[in-house]
Amino acid sequence: MTAETLAPAIRRRRGAPARELARWAYGVLGILVLAAAWELYKLLGPSDGVVIGDARILPRTTDLAMPHTWDMIARLFDPVTRSATANPLWLEVALAALVTLGIAAVGWLVGIVVGFALALIMQRWRLAEWGLLPWIILSQTVPLIAFAPVVRSWGSRIEIGAFEWQDWMSVAVIASYLAFFPIAVGALKGLQSPDTIHTELMRTYGVGWWKTLVKLRIPASIPYLLPALRLGAANAVIGAVVAEVSTGMQGGIGRILIQYAGQASGDPSKAWGPIFGSIVLGLAAAGSVAILGAILRNYRRVEINA
Amino acid sequence: MKHSTRRFATVGALAVSAALVLSACSGPADSGTGSNTGGGDDELTEVKLQLQWLPQGQFAGYFAALDQGYFEEEGLDVEIIPSGGDIVPQDALANGDVDYAIAWVPKVLGSIEAGANVTNIAQIFQRSGTLQVSWADSGIESVADFEGKKIGSWGFGNEWEIFAAMAEEGLDSSTVEIITQDFNMNAFLQGDIDAAQAMTYNEYAQLLETVDPDTGELYTEDDFNVISYEDTVGAMLQDAIWADSEKLENDEDYQDTTVSFLKAVIKGWIFAAENPEDAAEITLAEGSGWGPSHELWMVNETNKLIWPAENGIGFIDQAAFERTVAGALSAVNESGAALITEEPPAGVWTNDYIQQALDALEEEGVDVTGENFEPIEVTLNEGGQ
Numbered sequence: 001m002t003a004e005t006l007a008p009a010i011r012r013r014r015g016a017p018a019r020e021l022a023r024w025a026y027g028v029l030g031i032l033v034l035a036a037a038w039e040l041y042k043l044l045g046p047s048d049g050v051v052i053g054d055a056r057i058l059p060r061t062t063d064l065a066m067p068h069t070w071d072m073i074a075r076l077f078d079p080v081t082r083s084a085t086a087n088p089l090w091l092e093v094a095l096a097a098l099v100t101l102g103i104a105a106v107g108w109l110v111g112i113v114v115g116f117a118l119a120l121i122m123q124r125w126r127l128a129e130w131g132l133l134p135w136i137i138l139s140q141t142v143p144l145i146a147f148a149p150v151v152r153s154w155g156s157r158i159e160i161g162a163f164e165w166q167d168w169m170s171v172a173v174i175a176s177y178l179a180f181f182p183i184a185v186g187a188l189k190g191l192q193s194p195d196t197i198h199t200e201l202m203r204t205y206g207v208g209w210w211k212t213l214v215k216l217r218i219p220a221s222i223p224y225l226l227p228a229l230r231l232g233a234a235n236a237v238i239g240a241v242v243a244e245v246s247t248g249m250q251g252g253i254g255r256i257l258i259q260y261a262g263q264a265s266g267d268p269s270k271a272w273g274p275i276f277g278s279i280v281l282g283l284a285a286a287g288s289v290a291i292l293g294a295i296l297r298n299y300r301r302v303e304i305n306a
Numbered sequence: 307m308k309h310s311t312r313r314f315a316t317v318g319a320l321a322v323s324a325a326l327v328l329s330a331c332s333g334p335a336d337s338g339t340g341s342n343t344g345g346g347d348d349e350l351t352e353v354k355l356q357l358q359w360l361p362q363g364q365f366a367g368y369f370a371a372l373d374q375g376y377f378e379e380e381g382l383d384v385e386i387i388p389s390g391g392d393i394v395p396q397d398a399l400a401n402g403d404v405d406y407a408i409a410w411v412p413k414v415l416g417s418i419e420a421g422a423n424v425t426n427i428a429q430i431f432q433r434s435g436t437l438q439v440s441w442a443d444s445g446i447e448s449v450a451d452f453e454g455k456k457i458g459s460w461g462f463g464n465e466w467e468i469f470a471a472m473a474e475e476g477l478d479s480s481t482v483e484i485i486t487q488d489f490n491m492n493a494f495l496q497g498d499i500d501a502a503q504a505m506t507y508n509e510y511a512q513l514l515e516t517v518d519p520d521t522g523e524l525y526t527e528d529d530f531n532v533i534s535y536e537d538t539v540g541a542m543l544q545d546a547i548w549a550d551s552e553k554l555e556n557d558e559d560y561q562d563t564t565v566s567f568l569k570a571v572i573k574g575w576i577f578a579a580e581n582p583e584d585a586a587e588i589t590l591a592e593g594s595g596w597g598p599s600h601e602l603w604m605v606n607e608t609n610k611l612i613w614p615a616e617n618g619i620g621f622i623d624q625a626a627f628e629r630t631v632a633g634a635l636s637a638v639n640e641s642g643a644a645l646i647t648e649e650p651p652a653g654v655w656t657n658d659y660i661q662q663a664l665d666a667l668e669e670e671g672v673d674v675t676g677e678n679f680e681p682i683e684v685t686l687n688e689g690g691q
Binding site: 060063064065081082145148152156157244245246247249250251255256258261263265267268270271 | 360361387388389390392393394397398401402403404488489490491492495496512513515516517519590593595596597598599600687688689690691
């Protein structure tokens with residue numbers, strides 16, 4: 001890893017304004033291409049879709065299965081229902097997405113704390129790594145639909161003084177359960193990443209474990225940690241959406257996904273509103289980790305793909 | 307090494323304190339959440355009611371009782387908990403998470419055979435609201451015509467009426483193709499299903515608020531053949547209120563709470579019958595996401611399943627209950643599973659509490675049978691708007 005190989009990467013990150021603009025333009029172009037492909041298939045594809053044998057390879061092109069892109073967008077600006085107090089659909093979706101984003105953020109933070117703590121323990125004691133790592137991997141094989149009712153059931157029994165367990169906390173716990181895994185694994189890999197030569201140098205300085213951790217291991221773990229945090233953020237969002245559906249929490253985007261899907265026969269475009277909302281939600285979550293990456297730029301000498 | 311021993315001690319101390327906190331948390335659960343005040347004058351008894359789905363007109367009476375303050379009048383502070391996909395009401399009740407639960411009888415019969423200790427204390431829906439809907443020209447006019455057809459079903463315990471009705475016709479799941487239905491009627495509208503499962507109060511309305519692409523107008527009732535399970539031997543009892551059997555037996559406070567709770571619920575449903583428009587608005591305000599005309603349709607159709615109630619709302623008709631059990635015993639679903647294999651234990655239902663509630667209200671001059679109940683006419687708009 002020499003200075004020459006790193007230079008272009010850094011230059012790319014600090015692009016000129018024109019290049020910045022081009023990047024946005026490409027992003028918008030990508031969306032337009034997708035919309036055009038959708039409309040083109042809808043126009044040319046057979047109305048019953050493409051069926052080979054018994055399996056439908058491509059979807060039907062009816063308005064019921066594939067509403068026009070402009071209908072879906074127009075629907076976003078119509079009120080949710082005809083009732084006098086109804087918000088426009090986009091606002092309702094945005095509010096729900098914010099609720100979910102908040103819960104996912106809590107889950108993500110808990111996931112970071114738990115994941116990083118586990119990584120520290122596993123880094124410190126080899127025995128802990130052997131003992132814990134299989135369980136951490138095993139934890140991710142528990143199906144969410146089995147896990148969600150248990151979390152809610154336990155949560156509903158927790159009552160300490162004025163503190164009472166809220167529904168959203170169950171959702172945050174489930175989100176954190178999905179989020180901690182990549183963080184624990186990524187952080188462990190990162191903490192173990194310094195070369196032996198560096199750790200031995202620290203030892204010859206007579207520096208203890210804590211100081212080695214702060215001065216060497218944590219900075220070295222950043223390139224591993226950032227992709228892990230991004231994965232964790234994506235997992236937290238997915239976990240929050242699924243857990244909302246599972247536990248029956250109101251107010252978030254998972255709930256309206258289900259609710260509007262039930263109305264898709266009479267109002268096919270409406271069901272797509274929360275789907276767009278979840279996409280934006282995922283982008284927002286990944287984007288906030290990118291901001292974190294910018295802050296930690298000095299430590300990001302190389303990016304390791306998780 | 308000295309460092310690590312100290313850290314071990316820290317970790318140990320943390321573990322001990324965590325254990326203490328956790329055991330402190332589980333403390334209150336043992337004492338029960340339902341009846342902790344014993345009918346004090348100013349303090350309300352906290353009650354949790356678990357619904358079986360999202361807030362919607364199907365549960366209008368409970369929301370009306372909350373909104374109109376009927377629960378409070380009875381000294382109850384009721385929290386209505388909606389369900390999502392994975393919360394099974396009778397399980398939440400059996401686990402002690404809630405005090406009462408709304409669930410269909412056949413589903414709970416399955417849970418009871420699996421060990422849930424719950425009792426039906428009020429049969430709110432007197433009639434079954436399940437339909438099987440096919441196109442008018444499909445030739446499917448009775449359950450016997452199902453043979454060889456693609457039959458839609460939601461699964462998850464909502465399918466037993468279909469199989470019980472088919473069993474009576476000598477059909478089983480191998481003679482039809484069972485297709486799992488989604489949350490909406492698209493699969494039926496697109497021809498993937500010949501006859502789709504639909505509730506009178508929900509999915510049937512979804513069809514009637516969809517535009518027929520051939521005419522540009524909404525579909526009408528003439529476009530469909532409708533088989534109502536209420537007219538078949540497959541009919542099963544649906545929304546009932548379930549209570550914790552053990553607490554019903556031993557806990558006097560819970561028994562009192564149960565009667566008060568049922569009184570308020572009855573008043574809520576009477577309100578919904580007399581003021582369907584208001585009841586629809588109350589459920590919309592509670593977070594139901596349906597359009598206004600769909601919500602009103604839902605309340606109105608739900609009312610039809612409840613009223614008139616010959617012996618008083620919620621009274622459990624022994625014959626109907628036994629018919630449900632017989633249907634449940636005969637039904638075998640597409641994966642070859644039977645709902646139950648033997649008769650449920652005695653004490654799985656009781657009219658003791660609903661009778662007390664009915665008597666008390668009759669004394670106050672309330673009409674609990676809905677003798678003069680008249681449903682309203684609801685016009686559905688496109689998309690339920």
